Structures are given as structure tokens and as C-alpha cells.
Amino acid sequence: MPIKDILLDWRLHLTVLVITVIAELIGVIAVPIGIGSILLLPLLYAFVLGLLINPNVISAARVLIRDREVHAASPLIVVAIMPFIAKFGTIIGPSMDKIIDAGPALVLQELGNLGTIVLAFPVAVLVLRMGRESIGACFSVAREPNIAIIADKYGLKSQEGAGVMGVYVIGTLFGTFIFAILASILATTGAFSVEALAMACGIGSGSMMAACSGALVHAVPDMEEQILALAGASNVLTYATGLYLCVFVALPLTEKLYDLLGRKEPSKTGA
Amino acid sequence: MSDIQSQTLDPTEEAKLGLGAHAAALAVVCVIALVGNTVATENTVPQGLVGLIILWVMCMIGMLLTKFVPFKLPSVAWISAVGILATMPWTPGSAWILDKVSHVNFLTLATPCLAYAGIAIAKREIEIAKTSGWKIAVVAVLVMTGTYVGSAIVAQAFL
Numbered sequence: 001m002p003i004k005d006i007l008l009d010w011r012l013h014l015t016v017l018v019i020t021v022i023a024e025l026i027g028v029i030a031v032p033i034g035i036g037s038i039l040l041l042p043l044l045y046a047f048v049l050g051l052l053i054n055p056n057v058i059s060a061a062r063v064l065i066r067d068r069e070v071h072a073a074s075p076l077i078v079v080a081i082m083p084f085i086a087k088f089g090t091i092i093g094p095s096m097d098k099i100i101d102a103g104p105a106l107v108l109q110e111l112g113n114l115g116t117i118v119l120a121f122p123v124a125v126l127v128l129r130m131g132r133e134s135i136g137a138c139f140s141v142a143r144e145p146n147i148a149i150i151a152d153k154y155g156l157k158s159q160e161g162a163g164v165m166g167v168y169v170i171g172t173l174f175g176t177f178i179f180a181i182l183a184s185i186l187a188t189t190g191a192f193s194v195e196a197l198a199m200a201c202g203i204g205s206g207s208m209m210a211a212c213s214g215a216l217v218h219a220v221p222d223m224e225e226q227i228l229a230l231a232g233a234s235n236v237l238t239y240a241t242g243l244y245l246c247v248f249v250a251l252p253l254t255e256k257l258y259d260l261l262g263r264k265e266p267s268k269t270g271a
Numbered sequence: 272m273s274d275i276q277s278q279t280l281d282p283t284e285e286a287k288l289g290l291g292a293h294a295a296a297l298a299v300v301c302v303i304a305l306v307g308n309t310v311a312t313e314n315t316v317p318q319g320l321v322g323l324i325i326l327w328v329m330c331m332i333g334m335l336l337t338k339f340v341p342f343k344l345p346s347v348a349w350i351s352a353v354g355i356l357a358t359m360p361w362t363p364g365s366a367w368i369l370d371k372v373s374h375v376n377f378l379t380l381a382t383p384c385l386a387y388a389g390i391a392i393a394k395r396e397i398e399i400a401k402t403s404g405w406k407i408a409v410v411a412v413l414v415m416t417g418t419y420v421g422s423a424i425v426a427q428a429f430l
Contacts, residue, residue, distance in 0.1 A: 012387075012390065013299050013303065015386075015390070016303055016386040016387055016390070017302075017303045017383075019382075019383075019386040019389075020303055020304075020306065020307040020310075020382045020383050020386060021306060021307065023382050023386070024307050024379060024382060025310060027311075041378065042311070042378070042379070042382050043378065043381045043382045043384075044385070046382045046385040046386040046389065047385040047386070047388055047389040049386065049389065050385065050386045050387065050388060050389015050390045050391075051389040051392060052389075053389075053390065054389060056392060056393060056394040056397055057397070069390065070390060070392075073388075073391035074391040074393075075296075076296060076300070076387045076391075077391055078346075078347075079293060079296045079297055079300055080300045080383050080384035080387050081381070081384045082300075082333070082334075082350055083297070083301060083323065083327065083330060083375075083380050084380035084381045084384065085330075085351050086326045086329040086330050086350050086351070086353065086354045087326055087354065087372060087375060087380055088351055088354065089329070089350065089351040089352065089353060089354015089355045089356075089357070089358070090326075090329075090354045090355075090357065090358040090368065090369060091377065092351070092354070092355045093354065093355045093356065093357065093358030093359045093360075093362070093365065093369075094358050094359070094365070096355075096360070102430065105425075105429035105430045108426075109422045109423075109425045109426035110422070111421075111425055112418070112420075112422030112424060112425035112426065113418045113421060113422060114421060115417035115418050115420055115421015115422065115424075116413075116414045116417040116418045116421070118417060118421065119414075119416060119417030119420070120413035120417050123410065123413055124406075124410045124413075128406045128409065128410070130406060130410070133407075134410070137410045137411070137414065138410065138414060140414075141414055141415060141418045142411075142414065145345075163407070165399060166399065166410075167410065167411040169396050170411035170412075171411060171414075171415065172388070172392070172396065173392070174411075174412075175415060176385065178412060178415045178416070179419060182415070182416060182419050182420075183419075186420075186423065192423050192424075193430060195426070195430055196423045196424075196426035196427040196430060197423050199422060199423070200418075200421075200422035200423040200426060201419075202422075203418060206381075206384070207381060207384055207385055207388065210377075210378065210381035210384075211381075212419075214378045214381070217378075228377065234422075235351075236348060236351050236352070236355075239344070239345055239347065
């Protein structure tokens with residue numbers, strides 16, 4: 001896309017500017033629920049407002065945003081997260097000593113990402129009786145690098161491909177909400193230490209980490225620096241190691257489990 | 272349905288923007304972030320501007336590294352590495368950089384990104400969500416809960 005086109009897409013950028021201002025003016029809202037409280041953050045409102053003026057969601061929005069803008073918005077997601085990632089780096093740098101102290105826990109918690117298999121796979125296969133799409137759906141948290149693995153091994157048109165794309169789309173639509181809610185509930189219940197919850201925010205997606213660590217910071221404002229440093233470091237680590245964990249551990253393990261528990265691919269249907 | 276997935280929806284494909292286009296798009300994003308930062312925090316426009324210029328430079332260095340370093344890492348990994356190295360206590364000038372970027376609120380920086388993400392949701396993604404149905408939605412929620420709680424449990428055990 002030529003530079004001129006990006007700058008001339010003023011309709012898109014102006015809309016994002018207006019959404020940003022509205023979202024920031026609303027500010028953080030805490031909704032108390034029984035076991036904790038759910039924190040609603042400006043970035044979540046921004047996403048919802050974006051959806052509400054998306055012509056694919058609300059067709060009346062077509063007067064403001066056309067398919068051209070929808071198409072142009074896609075590459076800007078990655079660009080827009082970059083300053084945020086750089087800022088996160090500047091939070092990690094000065095806290096290097098704390099991160100080194102947390103070293104073993106930080107590295108080992110990457111293994112916790114296998115929790116996707118532990119929790120989701122049995123439900124998908126045994127309760128929901130899903131077929132091979134459960135392999136693609138459950139082996140990882142289905143962000144871009146994970147899709148690449150499945151695309152490479154099975155192709156995106158396969159059942160496994162349908163599984164990973166399904167979770168990717170749901171994650172894209174609701175992931176920020178789910179992680180913000182998980183983090184704020186678990187932080188207010190006190191079942192885990194804040195450091196552990198911060199490290200778990202390193203999911204391998206900038207926007208999900210933003211929602212997750214943002215919710216944690218608002219729940220425990222005194223520990224802001226530590227939370228952000230640990231979440232950021234864990235996220236970088238997930239970018240670096242996540243691919244290998246998936247290729248060498250998570251995917252082979254999921255396949256073995258499917259052979260064990262899954263319905264046998266029938267040559268005739270039924271049973 | 273099948274061609275929906277094969278060609279039109281491949282999120283692994285890197286956005287085809289050149290370095291110049293990236294620099295321009297980043298500048299636009301930083302202007303939006305500057306307005307957001309001014310609305311959301313007590314920081315003044317000049318304070319936010321200097322902080323964002325520094326972050327913009329970090330992003331550009333990170334993108335140059337992504338382009339020219341032979342082994343492949345996503346650009347966000349390089350950008351955070353630049354941010355980390357620039358602010359380590361023993362890096363010369365790190366105190367100055369830290370002071371300048373401290374006037375930019377980290378959460379406000381994520382707000383424009385999510386606005387773009389909401390606008391970018393395409394018809395095919397809504398179709399996939401509909402056709403995959405409620406089962407995949409249930410599984411997706413469990414997948415996300417699983418990775419979060421799983422990581423938290425392991426981290427808790429080794430802290």
C-alpha cells in the first residue's frame with residue numbers, strides 16, 4: 001500500500017481518533033460481582049465502538065465506514081500495537097533484576113500454556129464429540145504463529161484448520177474481554193499471587209496482554225511496575241519459545257491424545 | 272465456505288507495508304495516541320510528544336532489525352528488545368529515556384489499536400464465527416482460560 005493511501009485514509013484515522021477520545025473520557029469502570037470485580041477498560045470500549053461502526057456488524061454504518069476502510073484497518077492493528085510494545089520494553093528494562101529473580105518461574109510458566117490441552121481438549125472430544133477440529137482448536141491459544149503451524153502441517157482447509165481458525169476468530173472477537181475478566185476476577189479473589197497472574201498475562205498477543213495486565217494493574221495499583229515488567233517479559237518469552245513448544249510438545253501431545261480419546265475416523269459414518 | 276479460509280483469511284500473512292509506509296502509519300498512530308494521552312492523563316502535549324517520538328524511533332529501529340537480521344522473529348519481539356536494551360540501568364542515557372517515556376501512559380497506547388481491530392473485523396470472520404457455531408465458542412473460552420490458569424499455576428508453584 002503506498003504511503004499516500006495510508007495518510008489519505010483520513011476517514012479511518014479520524015474515526016479511530018474519535019473512538020479513542022470517547023473511550024478515554026469514559027475511563028475505567030469496576031463492576032463488582034460476587035467473588036471479585038470485573039474491570040471495564042477504555043481499550044475494551046474502543047473495540048466495541050469499532051465493532052459498532054463496522055459495516056459488517058451494523059449495516060447502517062456503511063455511510064461512515066466502507067469496505068475500503070475495513071480493509072485498510074487490518075494492517076494498522078499491527079502498526080498500532082508497536083508503540084505500546086516499545087513502551088512495554090521500557091518498563092521491562094529497568095526491572096531486569098526483578099525479572100532475573102523470577103527467572104525459573106518465568107521460564108517454566110511457559111509450560112502452563114499446555115493448559116489449553118488439559119482444560120479444553122477433554123471437553124471438546126468427550127463432551128462436545130468434536131472430530132479432528134479439536135486438535136487444531138485445543139493445541140494452543142490460536143494466535144498467528146499457531147495458525148502458521150497448522151497451515152503448514154494440515155492446510156487451513158482441513159478439519160484441523162477449521163478448528164484453529166474458529167478459536168482464532170473467537171479469540172480475536174472476545175479474547176481481550178476474556179483475559180481482562182479472568183485477570184480481574186483471579187486478582188480480587190486472592191487465590192494466586194499477583195506475580196503469578198502477571199506472568200500468565202504473557203499470552204503471545206499484544207492486545208490480550210494489554211487487556212490482561214491492564215486489568216491487573218487496576219486491581220492492584222501498588223504493584224503496577226512489577227506487574228507490567230513480568231507480563232511484558234513473559235509475553236516476549238512466549239513470542240520466542242511459543243512456536244517451539246507448540247511444534248515439539250503441544251501438537252504431538254494433542255495428536256496422541258486424539259488417537260487415545262477421539263472418535264476413530266470412520267470410513268463409513270456412524271458409531 | 273472452503274475458499275473463505277484458503278485465500279481471503281490468512282492472518283499469518285504479514286501486512287504488505289514497506290518501511291516508508293510503516294513509518295508514516297506509525298506517525299499517524301502516534302498522533303492519535305498523543306490525543307488519547309492528553310485526554311486520559313495529566314501529561315501535557317509537549318511531554319507526550321517527546322515521549323511518543325522516542326517510542327516511534329524505537330519502533331523504527333525494531334522494524335529495521337526485523338528486516339535485516341537473518342533469523343526470523345516477529346517485529347514486536349525486536350521492538351520490545353529495543354525498548355528493554357534502551358532502558359537497562361547500565362545503558363548510557365537510560366535515565367533520560369525513562370523520564371521522557373514516563374509521560375506516555377501504557378494502557379492509553381493500546382486503545383487506538385483495539386479501535387482499528389474492531390473496524391477490521393471482516394464479513395468472513397463473522398461468518399466463520401457463525402458457522403463454527405457454539406461448540407467452537409465454548410472450546411475457545413476453555414482454551415483461553417486454560418492457558419491463563421495453567422500458566423498462573425506453574426508460576427505460583429515456582430515463585
